[in-house]
Structure formats: structure tokens, C-alpha cells
Amino acid sequence: MDTKTSLKTKQLNAILDKLSSKGKITQKEKSFLDSFDSISDKDFGEFSMLTSKEAECKVEYLIHNNIDVICNICDDLGPLGYKINDIIEDNGSKILILEKNYTLELKDNCFYDLKYDIQKIKFSLESNNEYYELIPINNEN
Numbered sequence: 001m002d003t004k005t006s007l008k009t010k011q012l013n014a015i016l017d018k019l020s021s022k023g024k025i026t027q028k029e030k031s032f033l034d035s036f037d038s039i040s041d042k043d044f045g046e047f048s049m050l051t052s053k054e055a056e057c058k059v060e061y062l063i064h065n066n067i068d069v070i071c072n073i074c075d076d077l078g079p080l081g082y083k084i085n086d087i088i089e090d091n092g093s094k095i096l097i098l099e100k101n102y103t104l105e106l107k108d109n110c111f112y113d114l115k116y117d118i119q120k121i122k123f124s125l126e127s128n129n130e131y132y133e134l135i136p137i138n139n140e141n
Contacts, residue, residue, distance in 0.1 A: 006041040007046065007116050007118070008036075008039055008041050009041070010118060011032060011118055011121065012032075012033075012036065014118055015029045015032065015033060026121075028068070028120075028121045028122075029121060031066045031067075032067070032121055034066075035065045035066055035067075038065060039065055039067075046113075046114060046115055046116050047113065047114040048111075048113050048128065049111045049112075049113070049128055049129075050111060050112045050113070050114065050128075051108075051111065051112075052094060052106040052107060052108050052110065052112070053094075054112075055106060055112040055114065055125065056087055056094050056106060058114055059084055059087060059096075059114070059123075059125060060087055062114075062123055063084065063085075063086070063087075067121070067122065067123065068083055068120075068121070068122035068123070069083070069084045069114075069122065069123045069124070069125055070082065070083055070084070070122055070123070070124050070125070071083075071084050071096055071098055071104060071125050072124045072125060072126045073104060073112075073125060073126060073127045074127065075104075079126075080098065080102065080104065082098040082099040082100060082102055083098065083099045084096050084097070084098055084125065085097045085098065085099065087106075093105050093106075094106040096125075107130070109130055109131055109133075110127050110128075110129070110130045110131070111127070111128040111129045111130075111131070112125060112126065112127055112128055113125075113126045113127075113128045114126075
């Protein structure tokens with residue numbers, strides 16, 4: 001398999017293989033084919049170490065193209081696992097609007113990963129790493 005093939009092309013090939021063998025595809029696969037021309041290879045891939053702004057832009061792009069993004073950011077009980085329906089701004093913060101009336105804030109001091117599941121035709125948003133800026137201390141007395 002060519003490792004340089006984009007995820008978009010790999011997904012297309014998987015759907016075409018399914019069509020040639022079984023003849024039936026799911027509604028998600030049909031939606032993917034319908035929006036195939038509007039999806040950019042550059043923007044359709046797996047991404048690591050995204051800032052909150054980059055994650056917001058990628059998620060909005062995917063949602064706009066009818067591709068599901070599941071929020072797998074962990075809370076106290078583990079990964080949330082809810083579909084992201086929208087992103088809104090509230091007092092300068094970016095808030096994920098999730099299924100079942102859940103909300104979650106994208107933190108500015110966190111890196112995020114977007115991972116793709118080729119079988120389910122959906123992305124997963126996960127937190128990668130949280131960081132803190134050091135505050136300079138002046139020890140002059």
C-alpha cells in the first residue's frame with residue numbers, strides 16, 4: 001500500500017471496494033461521496049499537536065463537510081464520546097456543543113489530536129497535552 005496516499009483517497013478506495021463487492025453503502029459513505037469534491041486533501045488527514053484555534057478550524061471544516069467528529073476528550077469519567085454539533089464563542093472562549101446538551105471548552109493551554117477512523121468515516125478529537133507557561137521570577141531584593 002502506498003503510504004503517500006491521502007486519507008481522503010484511502011476512504012474513497014474503501015468505499016469503491018465495498019461497492020464493487022457488496023453493492024451497498026451506508027448513508028455516511030454516500031454523504032462522503034457526495035461531498036468528495038469539496039473536501040481538500042490538505043485539510044482531510046490526521047493531525048497532531050493542534051492548538052485550540054487550529055482544532056477549532058479543522059473541526060468546523062469537517063462539520064461543514066458533513067463529516068462526524070466525536071469528542072473523545074477525557075473528563076473525570078473518561079472519554080466523552082459525544083458527537084460535536086457546533087462550536088460557539090462565549091466571552092472569548094471556544095465552546096464545543098455536543099450531543100445530549102453537553103458542552104466543553106477548548107482550552108488555550110492544551111494541544112489536541114484529530115484521529116480518523118476509516119471504518120466509521122468519522123474523526124475523533126482528543127486532548128494530547130496540557131502545558132503551562134513559566135512565570136519569570138525576579139529574585140532581586
